[in-house]
Amino acid sequence: MIDNKLSIRPVIIHIGTVENKTQEEGFQNTTLRPILKLQHELLIAFFENYVKRKKIDFQGLSSEKKNDFVSNIFKNDNMFKTELRGMIIGQFTVSEFAAYKSISSDANKRILTMAKERLLSVFL
Structure with missing residues (x-):
């Protein structure tokens, strides 16, 4: 099961190595x-559904x-x-979740920041 989750993730070459980085930076990269790259289309659909539910003319x-x-949403x-x-x-994966638990506050901020940047890059 673990190999399946990891095998479907896109490889991001330009990230570089995780040497000499904090645990949080390594986890992020x-x-x-x-995962955010893998979930990109779902993130866009999730946001579009949110806008539709709120009856916002976002494109206007x-x-x-x-x-x-x-x-404001974020x-x-x-x-x-x-x-x-x-x-x-x-x-x-289970091991990633174990690592996440010890840095959850920082990881949550990073998740939201990166997701917001993705949405802004698509819609602006």
């Missing part, structure tokens, strides 16, 4: 980035308003953030 907003809207909507983190954490 070896686990979080590949200016770039500045889109940026503000996305920033600041204020705890349900959105919890579901998004669940999409990522659900792709962890």
